[in-house]
Amino acid sequence: xxxxxxxxxxxxxxxxxxxxxxxxxxxxxxxxxxxxxxxxxxxxxxxxxxxxxxxxxxxxxxxxxxxxxxxxxxxxxxxxxxxxxxxxxxxxxxxx
Amino acid sequence: xxxxxxxxxxxxxxxxxxxxxxxxxxxxxxxxxxxxxxxxxxxxxxxxxxxxxxxxxxxxxxxxxxxxxxxxxxxxxxxxxxxxxxxxxxxxxxxxxxxxxxxxxxxxxxxxxxxxxxxxxxxxxxxxxxxxxxxxxxxxxxxxxxxxxxxxxxxxxxxxxxxxxxxxxxxxxxxxxxxxxxxxxxxxxxxxxxxxxxx
Numbered sequence: 001x002x003x004x005x006x007x008x009x010x011x012x013x014x015x016x017x018x019x020x021x022x023x024x025x026x027x028x029x030x031x032x033x034x035x036x037x038x039x040x041x042x043x044x045x046x047x048x049x050x051x052x053x054x055x056x057x058x059x060x061x062x063x064x065x066x067x068x069x070x071x072x073x074x075x076x077x078x079x080x081x082x083x084x085x086x087x088x089x090x091x092x093x094x095x096x
Numbered sequence: 097x098x099x100x101x102x103x104x105x106x107x108x109x110x111x112x113x114x115x116x117x118x119x120x121x122x123x124x125x126x127x128x129x130x131x132x133x134x135x136x137x138x139x140x141x142x143x144x145x146x147x148x149x150x151x152x153x154x155x156x157x158x159x160x161x162x163x164x165x166x167x168x169x170x171x172x173x174x175x176x177x178x179x180x181x182x183x184x185x186x187x188x189x190x191x192x193x194x195x196x197x198x199x200x201x202x203x204x205x206x207x208x209x210x211x212x213x214x215x216x217x218x219x220x221x222x223x224x225x226x227x228x229x230x231x232x233x234x235x236x237x238x239x240x241x242x243x244x245x246x247x248x249x250x251x252x253x254x255x256x257x258x259x260x261x262x263x264x265x266x267x268x269x270x271x272x273x274x275x276x277x278x279x280x281x282x283x284x285x286x287x288x289x290x291x292x293x294x295x
Contacts, residue, residue, distance in 0.1 A: 031274055038248060038273075040255050061219075068219040069280065073249040076227035077234065082131035086145050090152045094119065 023058040033063050115159050122168035137180050151176040170257045221288040233283035241276035
């Protein structure tokens, strides 16, 4: 995650009339938001994100949701260690 | 002649040492990730065991085609994914709930256009979900969509690495990931609703 990009939030100030409550190009914004969270965004996408993310409520909410789902997948989905017998079988087969 | 034979023997021994060295140093550290990937693809412990074993034995057999200094984890994941498609997918015990082509067609169609597609789900409803619910939502996705989420979000591969692992262009990686995440959100929303969380 690019540390220079701060997590946006919907604050009281954010609900002022200047904030967009509908995003007319949300599908494109979603691709940018996902690329940002995946740390795969191009410079142009990063610029677009920085310039627009604090002006659009649907995009801020989507950013927070996508970030939360990504974190849940990493932190909550259980990872099992590979069973020892598989490890031993592999080693014995390549040594034979 | 004897010298030549000795040199050949020494060379073979060095080659063998190198193969074992690469195998232990570059391949073995990824075995837990490989096992989890295999399990999430096959949804079956026995098949996951066989798939990991087959992948590592293939990796050892074809170790000469691995270029040192390149990403060993991505190389191994590609072998595992190909083995899964060729040897396991047909006999997978997972019921074919949704055909992948059908899903992709649906999500490419006008009526399910990306421009209007949003899922009504809040971040704090996701935070309430426990690990099993998140894992079940992931497991309920068709395998190709499940795969891109595992590779990107759980294993942290770049889009470029995913393109190589899956043999698809980067643009397809991005659009498949986008659709996979929309489907995952739908599954998470239904879990959140079932559990009585306000989605």
